[in-house]
Amino acid sequence: MSSVAHGEPLLEVVNLSKHFGAVRALNDLSMTVHAGEVVALAGDNGAGKTTLIKAISGVFKPSGGEIRLKGQPVTFATPQEARDKGIETIYQDLALAxxxxxxxxxxxxxxxxxxxxxxxxxxxxxxxxxxxxxxxxxxxxxxxxxxxxxxxxxxxxxxxxxxxxxxxxxAQILIMDEPTAALGVPEQRKVISLIHQLKAQGRGVIFISHNLQDIFAVSDRIVVLRRGVMAGERKIAETTHDEVVKLMIGG
Amino acid sequence: MTISDTNPPASTGQGGSPPHGAAAPTHHVAPQADHADRAKSFVQRVADLRAWLFLAALIIVFESWARLDFGGTFVLNGFNLQSIAIFAVAPLLLATGQTFVIISGGIDLSLGFIMGLAAVVASHAINALNPALGLPLAVLGGFVIAVAVAAIPGFVNGLLISRLKVPPFIGTLGMFGVARGVAFLLAGGTTVPVSNSVFATIGNGRFYSIPYIVIIAAVFVLIMHYLLSQTRFGQHNYAIGANVQAARRSGIDIKSHLLRLYILSAICAGVAGVLYAARFSAGAAQAGEPLLLDSVAAVVIGGASLFGGSGTILGTVAGALVIAVIQYGLVFVNVEPFWQFISVGVVIIISVLIDQAQRRFSGGRQDE
Structure with missing residues (x-):
């Protein structure tokens, strides 16, 4: 299925794999993020979400596949290199002094x-x-x-x-790992509105969450992972909570 | 409650223009919130200044005591002020290094004997250089050699803590023993007298009744204040003490920072050792032995948290003066010297209690 936005994607992940010994944490995964697009990344624990964002943000070196930024293949030895190229990861706790x-x-x-x-x-x-x-x-x-x-x-x-x-x-691509998980409801709304702002500024956002409410409130597309592979990709406008849950648990 | 959220998606269009951003805050801060904010910052300010308030209170106490008890003055007496200042020099220099280390979340237990080591090395070096270089240059050479030698245990501390992940308490405790042993070995188990009149003048002379060593210490402390409050090194030191993960993720080289940090604190102790040797025209390995805990006390009284992340050099100056005033003041009013330990102990505890209270007061974040 093709993405919502047109033109060249900001970020392309092509057949990305990451193996830890015999464990295939991520297998042949492909996805794209366009400018001004919010892509939710969902999946149960151990589905490969964290492995995927760590590969994109330069923490892990992928075992196979390719990452492209504005069409150019890139590799990152360190998170610093990813940041210098405009990919910023925002973690829940470890961000500020x-x-x-x-x-x-x-x-x-x-x-x-x-x-x-x-x-x-x-x-x-x-x-x-x-x-x-x-x-x-x-x-x-x-x-x-x-x-x-x-x-x-x-x-x-x-x-x-x-x-x-x-x-x-x-930063052109912001990866946000559970940005609303530790917050009260009014605070969650503020973060959701922040993500809307980022989108309006033409940045690409990868948004990891367990909270389907939040995902449906802010995302354009959702990518569901299960056991390291793509379980499905949907436009938010064309899917339902039920369908996403089924994709996550493999029902 | 200093940030407020506006109606988010609707105002997207104008959000980017600076005039909107500059003009907006006044409209968004509720008066009540502002009031709470002001009350909080008042408490914080009092807590930040507590060492200076302690100092003022102590001076008032000793002044009244002196007037009531024997009709004299404590604080208007130039001799007293000079003595207190001289008294405070060595603990303050150690505490200055300790301030940097404690803000980073560490502690340096080796400073006392690094000071002793520097005092002994300075004495030997000046004696050895006297004939070749002449008196003034021998002092300069001795100073450089002593501070350089003092930096060595600091370098080892830094390596242990930054590369080998030894906890600062243990690493510097080990170096406490090593520096102590080496200092006594170099001193041959006794004090090492220096024969250099220039050195003795620096240690005991005065410029318009201000002792030279006080001037030297003040200049040095001022430089350290600049380093902590106005440079990247100081800024990174605060960040590391608050959240080492965040500092690392921001691209700060933690290892090289810690290495430089422990060298810096050792250099502070080295300068203290040289000034000690100048004052007594002798180097003694145990010169700094009783001062280590005073240095920690001065930092804590000065408002730093032992958990790291907070503290200032100016606070530490006040903390060191508090200790010096207590110690000298009790002697002046003729109280048995053992009361010094009790008084300093009580001040430390009160200071930490204020710190805890402040934390509790400002810890309640306005989540909702």
């Missing part, structure tokens, strides 16, 4: 410097705060105190900061 400001988190590891008194290099906190304010506004999150550590913010707001960092560094 709680004691630092939003700006400092966005720039963590690549802090901008400026000169004081014309010679003394110092961190450019103003640039970090300005960039943070602008980026968060882009996600429709408005922050009044840029000097507060992110530990002051709620789970959904912190999720927004992590997404903001990816947006600031111009």
């Amino acid at each position: 709680d004691n630092l400001t939003i700006g400092a988190n966005i720039f963590l590891g690549r802090e901008p410097m400026t000169k004081r008194f014309g010679f003394l290099p110092v961190l450019d906190r103003k640039k970090m705060a300005d960039a943070a304010r602008k980026t968060m506004a882009l996600l429709d999150f408005h922050v009044s105190r840029m000097d507060a550590p992110v530990s002051n913010f709620s789970g959904g707001q912190r999720q927004a900061v992590a997404i903001g960092r990816a947006v600031y560094w111009d």
